Amino acid sequence: MRYKIVIVVSGVLLASTRVLATDRDRKSSENPAIGTLPMENLQSLPYQCECEFHRGPINGATTVFATRRERVIAFVMVDGELVTLQRNGKPRNSSCGNNVRYHERWVGGPTAVVLDLHVTRPGEEACWFKGKMRIAVGGRTTSTSVSGACGC
Numbered sequence: 001m002r003y004k005i006v007i008v009v010s011g012v013l014l015a016s017t018r019v020l021a022t023d024r025d026r027k028s029s030e031n032p033a034i035g036t037l038p039m040e041n042l043q044s045l046p047y048q049c050e051c052e053f054h055r056g057p058i059n060g061a062t063t064v065f066a067t068r069r070e071r072v073i074a075f076v077m078v079d080g081e082l083v084t085l086q087r088n089g090k091p092r093n094s095s096c097g098n099n100v101r102y103h104e105r106w107v108g109g110p111t112a113v114v115l116d117l118h119v120t121r122p123g124e125e126a127c128w129f130k131g132k133m134r135i136a137v138g139g140r141t142t143s144t145s146v147s148g149a150c151g152c
Helices: 002-029 040-041
Strands: 051-054 064-070 073-078 081-087 099-106 111-121 127-137 138-149
Touching: 040 064, 040 111, 064 138, 073 127, 081 111, 111 138
Parallel strands: none
Antiparallel strands: 051 064, 051 138, 064 073, 073 081, 081 099, 099 111, 111 127, 127 138
């Protein structure tokens, strides 16, 4: 009798392990999910000479990338988790002229974000952009169209 209980328990553990491995395999093959940033997380940090990029209409509910602390750190939501990033190097072009291309790379742990943008509207206090935001986490990648501004 004792022998039968061990076999049943072992069978259940093997089945559970197999299901977990299948879920892990499925997640690793999917693209990372880009979420919108909860504004309450950003409101506690000072806004000074920052960038915010949006997916869809430009408003607080569509922010997918935001910098804080004078562009020292940035935030994105990936797979339901808030990720803090730091810029990797300097921007290739920091001028704000009409149709000027702009490229930045930000990293945080296994997450890398590349902003590949062009200026749509130069201004004295803000530079408006459109383009793509690409996110890579491990071997998984995804991208989305974004628009927004950097300003002082």
